[in-house]
Amino acid sequence: xxxxxxxxxxxxxxxxxxxxxxxxxxxxxxxxxxxxxxxxxxxxxxxxxxxxxxxxxxxxxxxxxxxxxxxxxxxxxxxxxxxxxxxxxxxxxxxxxxxxxxxxxxxxxxxxxxxxxxxxxxxxxxxxxxxxxxxxxxxxxxxxxxxxxxxxxxxxxxxxxxxxxxxxxxxxxxxxxxxxxxxxxxxxxxxxxxxxxxxxxxxxxxxxxxxxxxxxxxxxxxxxxxxxxxxxxxxxxxxxxxxxxxxxxxxxxxxxxxxxxxxxxxx
Amino acid sequence: xxxxxxxxxxxxxxxxxxxxxxxxxxxxxxxxxxxxxxxxxxxxxxxxxxxxxxxxxxxxxxxxxxxxxxxxxxxxxxxxxxxxxxxxxxxxxxxxxxxxxxxxxxxxxxxxxxxxxxxxxxxxxxxxxxxxxxxxxxxxxxxxxxxxxxxxxxxxxxxxxxxxxxxxxxxxxxxxxxxxxxxxxxxxxxxxxxxxxxxxxxxxxxxxxxxxxxxxxxxxxxxxxxxxxxxxxxxxxxxxxxxxxxxxxxxxxxxxxxxxxxxxxxxxxxxxxxxxxxxxxxxxxxxxxxxxxxxxxxxxxxxxxxxxxxxxxxxxxxxxxxxxxxxxxxxxxxxxxxx
Numbered sequence: 001x002x003x004x005x006x007x008x009x010x011x012x013x014x015x016x017x018x019x020x021x022x023x024x025x026x027x028x029x030x031x032x033x034x035x036x037x038x039x040x041x042x043x044x045x046x047x048x049x050x051x052x053x054x055x056x057x058x059x060x061x062x063x064x065x066x067x068x069x070x071x072x073x074x075x076x077x078x079x080x081x082x083x084x085x086x087x088x089x090x091x092x093x094x095x096x097x098x099x100x101x102x103x104x105x106x107x108x109x110x111x112x113x114x115x116x117x118x119x120x121x122x123x124x125x126x127x128x129x130x131x132x133x134x135x136x137x138x139x140x141x142x143x144x145x146x147x148x149x150x151x152x153x154x155x156x157x158x159x160x161x162x163x164x165x166x167x168x169x170x171x172x173x174x175x176x177x178x179x180x181x182x183x184x185x186x187x188x189x190x191x192x193x194x195x196x197x198x199x200x201x202x203x204x205x206x207x208x209x210x211x212x213x214x215x216x217x218x219x220x221x222x223x224x225x226x227x228x229x230x231x232x233x234x235x236x237x238x239x240x241x242x243x244x245x246x247x248x249x250x251x252x253x254x255x256x257x258x259x260x261x262x263x264x265x266x267x
Numbered sequence: 268x269x270x271x272x273x274x275x276x277x278x279x280x281x282x283x284x285x286x287x288x289x290x291x292x293x294x295x296x297x298x299x300x301x302x303x304x305x306x307x308x309x310x311x312x313x314x315x316x317x318x319x320x321x322x323x324x325x326x327x328x329x330x331x332x333x334x335x336x337x338x339x340x341x342x343x344x345x346x347x348x349x350x351x352x353x354x355x356x357x358x359x360x361x362x363x364x365x366x367x368x369x370x371x372x373x374x375x376x377x378x379x380x381x382x383x384x385x386x387x388x389x390x391x392x393x394x395x396x397x398x399x400x401x402x403x404x405x406x407x408x409x410x411x412x413x414x415x416x417x418x419x420x421x422x423x424x425x426x427x428x429x430x431x432x433x434x435x436x437x438x439x440x441x442x443x444x445x446x447x448x449x450x451x452x453x454x455x456x457x458x459x460x461x462x463x464x465x466x467x468x469x470x471x472x473x474x475x476x477x478x479x480x481x482x483x484x485x486x487x488x489x490x491x492x493x494x495x496x497x498x499x500x501x502x503x504x505x506x507x508x509x510x511x512x513x514x515x516x517x518x519x520x521x522x523x524x525x526x527x528x529x530x531x532x533x534x535x536x537x538x539x540x541x542x543x544x545x546x547x548x549x550x551x552x553x554x555x556x557x558x559x560x561x562x563x564x565x566x567x568x569x570x571x572x573x574x575x576x577x578x579x580x581x582x583x584x585x586x587x588x589x590x591x592x593x594x595x596x597x598x599x600x601x602x603x604x605x606x
Contacts, residue, residue, distance in 0.1 A: 005410055012403035013411075013419070019400070020426050020488065023437040026447055030440060037445070083319040090312055095320070101598075102323045108539070108594050109587075110546020112563050116583045117330035120576060124333050124347055140326040143319070173293060173306050178286070201430040203549060208570070218432050225436050225553055229443060237433040248428050252421070 024241065031234035048235035055232065058220065064131065065200060065217040072138040073195040077188055079139065080146025080195075087147070088154040106141045107148075114141060115208030122209065129211030137209040138202065142195035149194060153187035186258045193251050197244055331587075338580035339365045349577050369581035379582070382562040383589065389476065389551075389561060390544040393483035397540050398533065400484055401491035405532075406525070408492070409499035420496070427489040435482055435553050442472040442481070442554070474556030482550040487543070491536040498532030499525070531600055538597035542590050562586055 005013075031049075035042025052058060083103055090096075106114060118137050122129050161183075165175045203218035210219060217240070224233055296302040308314050340349040354362045373379045408419045426434065441447045449469055456462030472478055502525070510520045548563030555561070566582045569575065 005407065008403070009407035009410055013407045016400070016404035016407075017422060019485070020423070023434065023441060023485070024426060024429065026441060027433070027437040079319050079322055082315050086312075086316040086319060090316060093312070093316060099316070099320055099323075102327050103319075104598075105594070106327065108542050108597060110543050110563070110590060112546040112548060112566060113583050113587050113590075114327075114330075116566065116570060116579060117334045118326065119570070120337055120580060121330040121333045123576070124337065126347075136326060140323070143322075171297075174290065177289065197428055201432070203432050207567075218430065221432055221436070222549070225432070225439065229436070229439050233436060234440075237430075237436065240433060241429050244428050244430070245425075248425060 027234055028238045028241065031231065031238040033231060033234075036231065048231045049239075052232060052235055052239075057215065058236070061215045061217050061220045064214060068131070068134060068138065068216060069196045069199040071135055072142055072199040073192045075135075075139045076143040076146050076195040077192045080143040080191055081150050081184075081188065083143065083147040084150035084154055088151055103144055103147055106144045111141070111202075111204040112208075115205045118205070119208040129209060130214045133209045133211065134206050134214060134216070137205050138195075138199045141202075141205060142198045145194050145198060146191035149191040150184060150187045153184050157183050186255055189254060190251055193247055197247060200240075200244070334580040335584055337577055338369055338584045339367070340577045341366050341368065342575045342577050348574075366577070369578050370585070372578065373581055373585060378560075379562075379565065382560045382565045383585075385560045386545055386562040387589075389479060389483075389559070390541050390547075393480045393487075393544055394537050394541040396480055397484045397487055397491045398537060401488055401536065402495060402529075402533070404488075405492045405495035405499060405529075408496050409502070423489050423492050431486055432549065434486055435550055438478070438482055438485065439473065439553060442478050444469050444471060444473065446473070448472065473554060474558060476555065476559055478554040479551050479559050479561075482554045483540070483544050483547065486550065487540040490539040494535040494539065495529055495532040498529045502528050531603065534600045535597065538593055538600065542593050542597065545590050546586060 030041075032044050032046065033042060034045035034047070086093075087096075087100055087103070093099075114137075118133070118140075119129070121127075122133050127133060162175055162179050165179045166172070170178065201218065202216075203222055206216050206219055207222070210216070217236075221233055221236065224230060336352055337349055339352055342348060343350050350364070350366070352364060354364070356362050404423070408416065408423070411419050439446075443449075449467075449472075452470070453462055453467045456468065457464050462468055506524050506528075507520055510524055511517070515523070546563045547561060548567045551559045551561040551564050552567070555564075562582065563586075566579065566586065569582065570579045
């Protein structure tokens with residue numbers, strides 16, 4: 001049966017997407033506002049963007065945030081891939097229930113609980129809080145997302161191809177490099193990008209595990225937003241939205257491209 | 268197009284060259300005992316399971332045990348700033364000192380109990396509202412023609428990728444007293460002559476519970492839409508057709524079939540909104556202001572003061588105890604769905 005959209009369906013789609021997108025569009029529009037009062041339109045201007053570069057500490061925060069995101073996602077991909085292999089390949093080992101439990105728990109649990117527990121742990125162990133502590137915390141909470149992405153890819157693929165390669169004389173290393181790795185590559189790439197954006201966006205866990213000299217962009221924005229709205233934040237947010245939108249666009253393009261190649265191989 | 272294909276061709280050619288070179292090195296290295304041992308490390312089950320297990324143990328389980336321990340201590344002006352639970356006293360006696368005072372404080376001081384209750388109330392109401400907003404969108408998405416469905420889904424997920432904080436900030440600009448919404452109302456009102464330009468309307472929206480609801484709905488909407496969509500997408504539409512053919516009125520068909528089938532998705536979506544909303548502190552802080560009490564905010568403020576860390580631990584342990592029931596129920600729902 002051909003599904004038809006009722007009028008109610010159409011209206012809920014239009015209102016729903018308007019609700020999702022209008023606030024973001026307003027935010028972007030007001031970053032080009034001449035007036036210092038964020039909410040009064042004073043004409044089109046780019047002036048808040050150069051202003052950003054003059055803001056003290058912002059450039060450092062941006063550098064720290066990017067380094068943090070790159071390192072986090074690289075480590076998270078390695079650990080997440082291992083976790084996914086452990087969960088998919090080994091159906092039975094002692095403590096598997098606990099293991100899969102703690103793999104998924106950080107995704108549902110309120111972040112504030114993880115934040116306080118890590119903060120107090122670093123304090124109890126006399127560990128100076130700073131870049132390293134945020135990195136450890138970020139790896140821990142993003143690796144779970146990577147695990148889920150890679151796990152679904154591992155479950156979906158045909159084990160016989162690996163066995164065939166081994167039967168034809170490839171050793172385990174060669175099988176991994178030639179067969180397994182290329183097959184899970186799309187999941188690894190999207191897992192990396194996912195943890196990159198998660199780390200880039202995280203405020204709550206970073207607030208609790210940060211120390212002097214390690215202010216990330218979200219922490220900077222939050223401290224400014226607590227004081228009220230300002231056109232600087234609008235401009236900065238627009239840049240961040242642009243970067244993230246580009247990444248998402250690249251992921252979509254990449255997975256689409258991969259699908260096309262897979263289709264061509266299948267033919 | 269042709270040019271593109273050529274480029275791809277050379278790229279995969281280069282990759283193949285690299286692979287064969289790598290393989291050559293690998294084959295030669297295999298003669299060495301140390302290299303074989305090194306590869307063996309990555310191959311053993313012990314390492315593949317052990318490394319992530321150990322990591323999660325150190326940075327997930329141990330921190331819980333530590334805050335659990337700290338929650339039974341007393342604040343002290345020392346380093347570390349709390350008393351110890353276990354002490355060896357003379358004669359080889361181990362003294363265990365558990366201080367329940369923090370939990371007693373939580374129970375007796377009105378602010379904590381009312382913060383917990385108010386969090387539960389706000390989380391429950393906003394979960395319900397998110398469901399009311401999200402369900403029609405999920406339903407409409409599942410009825411879109413195949414080629415539009417993916418685009419629609421992408422459009423729901425896309426805002427989720429932009430920073431949570433930025434999305435809350437966007438609502439600050441809209442809801443503030445001289446904000447976009449008030450300006451819009453005045454503009455329309457003056458246009459049709461309902462509002463006198465000399466005394467513009469200034470609705471106080473920012474700093475109310477209403478703003479917090481809006482913030483939570485806006486931030487968590489995808490978490491509600493996606494699980495519901497997933498169940499509706501798998502639904503067998505011939506069931507609806509059969510019911511209609513047998514003379515079932517559309518509204519009853521909806522209740523008997525569509526609503527029943529999407530129930531696991533609805534439950535999953537509600538848990539995914541309710542659980543994180545319970546511990547939320549950024550939304551009540553930025554949109555709610557000082558009037559809205561939520562336990563996450565109380566926890567954060569107590570932590571920022573940095574004086575009473577045992578109390579901070581006790582607050583977050585009891586928050587965990589509250590959300591552990593919904594987390595458990597959520598995992599049950601998920602498992603049932605996969606079976």
